[in-house]
Every structure is written in C-alpha cells, then in structure tokens.
Amino acid sequence: MPEFLIIALLTGIAVALVAGPLGCFIVWRRMAYFGDTLAHSALLGVSFGWLLSINLNIAVACGCLILAMLLVLLQQKRLLATDTLLGILSHSTLALGLVIASTQANIRIDITAYLFGDLLAVSIADLSTVAIVSILVLAALAMLWRKLLALTVDEDLAHVEGINVFWVRTSLMLLMALVIAIAMKVVGVLLITALLIIPAATSRNLSKTPEQMAVIASLLGMTSIALGIGSSYLWDSPAGPSIVLASAVLFLLSLPLAKKR
Amino acid sequence: MELPLQPLLSANNVLFQRNGKAILDGVDIQIQRGEILTLIGPNGAGKTTLVRILLGLLSPDKGNIKRSKNLTIGYMPQKLSLDGSMPLTVDRFLALTGSKPAAIGEALARVDVPAIGRQLMSKLSGGELQRVMLARAIVRKPDLLVLDEPVQGVDITGQSKLYRLIGELRSELNCAVLMISHDLHLVMAQTDTVVCLNHHICCQGHPESISTDPAFLELFGQQTDTGVAVYTHHHDHQHDSGETRHPHQH
Known part of the structure; x- marks a missing residue:
C-alpha cells in the first residue's frame, strides 16, 4: 500500500472519529443544514485567506467560527426560524466568497477539490492538524457531554437545572465549525454533511443509549473511510464520493435492524 | 398559614410585552416555602409567560424577580422537546x-x-x-416545584391521584409548589392560594374565598351547586363527573 494512501486513511479515520459524536448532535438537534451552511462559508474563508495572504486552513477555520458565532447571536434574537437564517447565511456567504474570488486575478480555486475534497493529496502536516483538532474536540465533547445531552433533550429544563445554556450551545457550534473546517479537505464541501449525518443516522438504528450511538457512529464512519479509500485504490473511483457512498450502503444495511426494534 | 418573612421567589410589578401588546402588566406574585400556589386563567392569559419569567427563561420588560439564595427549582414543562x-x-x-x-x-x-x-x-x-x-x-x-399543567394527557382518575401526590410531595420535601392548571375543581382541594391571571392579577386568595369573588366569577362564569366552575373554554374532561369535589373540605 503506497504511503499517500496510508496518510489518507489515517486522516480520514481521524475525521470520522470525531464526526461520529458530533454527527449525533446534528441528528438529535435537527441541524443538518448547519453543516452545509458552514461548508458554503468556507469559500468565503478561502477568498479572504488569499486576499489577506494568510494560511488557507486557518482562514477557512476562522471563517467557519465567525459564521457559527453569527448564527448563535442571530438565533438569540429569535426573529426568524433557524432554517431560514441558515438559508440566508449559507447563500450570501457563498456569493460573497465567489465575488471576492473573481476580483482576484491570481486566484485559481480548484473547484473540484473544493467540492469533493482531495483526500489522496493530504500531507503529513494535514494529517497531524486533523489528528490534533480531532483529539481536542473529542476531549471537549467528553467534558461537556452530560450538559450537551441535557441541552439537547430540553433547553428550558437544562437552564432551570443550572446549566449555562448559551455557553454550552455556543461551544457546540464552535466545535462543529472547527471540525467541519478541517474535514472539508477530506470529503469536500458537498459531501461534508453526509459524513456527519449518515453514520449517526445509521447508528441510531443499532444503539440503545446516546453513548453507544456516538461510538457506533464513529466506527461506521471509519469503516466508510476504509471502504471508500479501498474502492478508490482498487477501482480508481473518486475517494470522497466513494466514502459517502460506502456510508450510504451501511445505512441501507442497517434499515432491517431498525424495523425489528 | 403563617407566612415566613422571606418569600422563596417573588415578582414585583412585572411588565412583559410582545409586539406592543402587554402580555403581563403590573403582576406581583410571591411564593412562600410550604405553600401550594395555583395559577389559573383563560387560554392566552400569560400564565406560562409568567412562569417562564419566574424561572429566568424570559426577562421581563419592567419589574424584577427576587429569588432566595441557593434556591433549587424542580421544573416540569408542559412538554419536552x-x-x-x-x-x-x-x-x-x-x-x-x-x-x-x-x-x-x-x-x-x-x-x-x-x-x-x-x-x-x-x-x-x-x-x-x-x-x-x-x-x-x-x-x-428542590425548594420549589414549578409545574406547568402537570396532569396533561392523564385520565381523570389519574389526575386526582397526581394532584394528591403533588400535595404529599410538598410536605415530604418541605417545598413550595407553583403550578398552572386548567382543572380547577381538582386543584381546589390541594391548593393554599389561587391566583387568577388574565394579563394582570384579577384576584387571589384561598380557594374557598376566591370562588365567590366577583372578578373570578366574571372570568370563569357561575359556580354550579357542586362547586365546579363552569369554564369559558372547553377541555375534554371538564364535565361534572364523579371526580368533583366540594370546596369546603378542610
């Protein structure tokens, strides 16, 4: 097995590891559209990164974090439903990103890599960034776990029971933003949400507790990564889409089990 | 009932507006330890809003909320998300x-x-x-139990059992109970104070005295001879079934 494939595999596994529990929160809190919005805002991050000549990974991460904060603040106002807010933010940041990119003659964004990721081109440096972020986010999730669950079950109850709802919710949003920013490189903007949601949804059919669901989602995500990269190696299929397809197949396989329960 | 000096929780002159309309106006309410206080009022009277303000889930536009130190609250919302x-x-x-x-x-x-x-x-x-x-x-x-329509979706025999249980819990935990209820006749037997709310406080007091209060009668209609208030809105199980109670039990 060539070295670049091993690096790709390890990077994918690091992403899937943290995408499991985070994806569960996306499924539980019905935030599927949140991932898309953040991914769309990434292009804005890339454009700004070029404009201000900062490291693109950092620019994308900052872009996602800022957008997540913006969303939290707008949600506090409760003027519009969250899905409407996401729709507005998602497309206006994408449009702004495209406009800024067009003003820069020297920018040549590789649209395919942007949309579908470039897992097979990740470097050792990328791998270590992804691994470190993944471990840090997992640690933060573990620390906040009970509070996060309490919030997800009922925010009012959590507030009355003394949990700082705003702070915990903001932390969750920021953790998601961070993971989406780094995972984008692996599966790309179009498929990032799939990697978060599909393993979690599959896992729902197989688990009896929230913790089980998170762990199984991680394992399913890792399996999908291995299957996708394997198929890419053997049959030369594009890696990102193959990963998502693998996870979709696992989801289909889990459906008969869901009916039995 | 003897009132201790400090209420567990109190609201003073609370105003709460939405879209230029006052949902609550000049509301004062106090809850003492050991007391069961029932909030009644027509739909849309602001009962849940008042409870949410008392819990700190909403902030009032005017007025203030005072909580005693280290107050532990147990809350039962109308439904879970x-x-x-x-x-x-x-x-x-x-x-x-x-x-x-x-x-x-x-x-x-x-x-x-x-x-x-x-x-x-x-x-x-x-x-x-x-x-x-x-x-x-x-x-x-908890020191204070806050229950928003605690018997929703429970059949009528279950309802009176639940109210009795709430009464027992109050003495076991030595806590106060603040509840919202539609089921007036069942609540009467288990409550110390009834507060009748319709954007402002119409009347409050002991269940016996309040059921003859003119403001109460205006809001809830005439009393029937069994002591059951006839409601202005209709709930599935509001008929005079075997569960009715006379207001002069204690």
Whole structure:
C-alpha cells in the first residue's frame, strides 16, 4: 500500500472519529443544514485567506467560527426560524466568497477539490492538524457531554437545572465549525454533511443509549473511510464520493435492524 | 398559614410585552416555602409567560424577580422537546440532572413508576411520561416545584391521584409548589392560594374565598351547586363527573 494512501486513511479515520459524536448532535438537534451552511462559508474563508495572504486552513477555520458565532447571536434574537437564517447565511456567504474570488486575478480555486475534497493529496502536516483538532474536540465533547445531552433533550429544563445554556450551545457550534473546517479537505464541501449525518443516522438504528450511538457512529464512519479509500485504490473511483457512498450502503444495511426494534 | 418573612421567589410589578401588546402588566406574585400556589386563567392569559419569567427563561420588560439564595427549582414543562432521534432510557433522562442512581430510583418509586427505569423515553405512555417528568422535577430535592399543567394527557382518575401526590410531595420535601392548571375543581382541594391571571392579577386568595369573588366569577362564569366552575373554554374532561369535589373540605 503506497504511503499517500496510508496518510489518507489515517486522516480520514481521524475525521470520522470525531464526526461520529458530533454527527449525533446534528441528528438529535435537527441541524443538518448547519453543516452545509458552514461548508458554503468556507469559500468565503478561502477568498479572504488569499486576499489577506494568510494560511488557507486557518482562514477557512476562522471563517467557519465567525459564521457559527453569527448564527448563535442571530438565533438569540429569535426573529426568524433557524432554517431560514441558515438559508440566508449559507447563500450570501457563498456569493460573497465567489465575488471576492473573481476580483482576484491570481486566484485559481480548484473547484473540484473544493467540492469533493482531495483526500489522496493530504500531507503529513494535514494529517497531524486533523489528528490534533480531532483529539481536542473529542476531549471537549467528553467534558461537556452530560450538559450537551441535557441541552439537547430540553433547553428550558437544562437552564432551570443550572446549566449555562448559551455557553454550552455556543461551544457546540464552535466545535462543529472547527471540525467541519478541517474535514472539508477530506470529503469536500458537498459531501461534508453526509459524513456527519449518515453514520449517526445509521447508528441510531443499532444503539440503545446516546453513548453507544456516538461510538457506533464513529466506527461506521471509519469503516466508510476504509471502504471508500479501498474502492478508490482498487477501482480508481473518486475517494470522497466513494466514502459517502460506502456510508450510504451501511445505512441501507442497517434499515432491517431498525424495523425489528 | 403563617407566612415566613422571606418569600422563596417573588415578582414585583412585572411588565412583559410582545409586539406592543402587554402580555403581563403590573403582576406581583410571591411564593412562600410550604405553600401550594395555583395559577389559573383563560387560554392566552400569560400564565406560562409568567412562569417562564419566574424561572429566568424570559426577562421581563419592567419589574424584577427576587429569588432566595441557593434556591433549587424542580421544573416540569408542559412538554419536552425530546424526540425519538436520541435513544434515551428513563434512568438516563433523570441522570441528566447529575443525580446519583440511588436518588433516581427513589424519585421513580415516589411517583409510582418504580420499574420503568430501563424503558426508552420514546416508548412511554402519556401518563408515564408525566410521572417521569415529575420524577425529574423532584430528583434534586428542590425548594420549589414549578409545574406547568402537570396532569396533561392523564385520565381523570389519574389526575386526582397526581394532584394528591403533588400535595404529599410538598410536605415530604418541605417545598413550595407553583403550578398552572386548567382543572380547577381538582386543584381546589390541594391548593393554599389561587391566583387568577388574565394579563394582570384579577384576584387571589384561598380557594374557598376566591370562588365567590366577583372578578373570578366574571372570568370563569357561575359556580354550579357542586362547586365546579363552569369554564369559558372547553377541555375534554371538564364535565361534572364523579371526580368533583366540594370546596369546603378542610
């Protein structure tokens, strides 16, 4: 097995590891559209990164974090439903990103890599960034776990029971933003949400507790990564889409089990 | 009842507006330890809004809320935002409060569903869910229980049992109870103070005295000879069934 494939595999596994529990929160809190919005805002991050000549990974991460904060603040106002807010933010940041990119003659964004990721081109440096972020986010999730669950079950109850709802919710949003920013490189903007949601949804059919669901989602995500990269190696299929397809197949396989329960 | 000096929780001159309309105006309310206070009023009178302000879930546009120090509140909302996407057993649901398994078992036993701990929340019946939510409200041994329509979705025999249970819990925990209710005739027997709310406080006092108050009669219609207030809005089980009680029990 060539070295670049091993690096790709390890990077994918690091992403899937943290995408499991985070994806569960996306499924539980019905935030599927949140991932898309953040991914769309990434292009804005890339454009700004070029404009201000900062490291693109950092620019994308900052872009996602800022957008997540913006969303939290707008949600506090409760003027519009969250899905409407996401729709507005998602497309206006994408449009702004495209406009800024067009003003820069020297920018040549590789649209395919942007949309579908470039897992097979990740470097050792990328791998270590992804691994470190993944471990840090997992640690933060573990620390906040009970509070996060309490919030997800009922925010009012959590507030009355003394949990700082705003702070915990903001932390969750920021953790998601961070993971989406780094995972984008692996599966790309179009498929990032799939990697978060599909393993979690599959896992729902197989688990009896929230913790089980998170762990199984991680394992399913890792399996999908291995299957996708394997198929890419053997049959030369594009890696990102193959990963998502693998996870979709696992989801289909889990459906008969869901009916039995 | 002798009133202690400091109320557990009080609201003073609360104003709450939405879209230029006052939902609550000049509302004063006090809850003392050991007291059961029932909030009644027509739909849209601002009952839930007042409770949410008292809980700190909403902030009033004017007026202030005073809580006694280290006040532990147990809250039972009208319904949970929980859905079936999270596999959650009753035990885990109660553990979200940070309580120990022993306390959780005790709370479930106290609300008469001792063997329910391993069931999934999504599989509970309406009555079981109400009891589990009540268990969550009492598991931290609160100083104040806040119950928003605690008997919703429970059949009429179950309703009077639940109200009796709430009365017992008040003495066991030595806590205060603030509840919203539609089921006036069932609540009367278990309550010390009735506060009648329709954007402002129309009247308040003992159940016996309040049922003859002109402001109360205007809001809820004439008393029938069984002591049951005829409602201006209709609830499924508001008929004069065998569960009616005379207001002069104590």
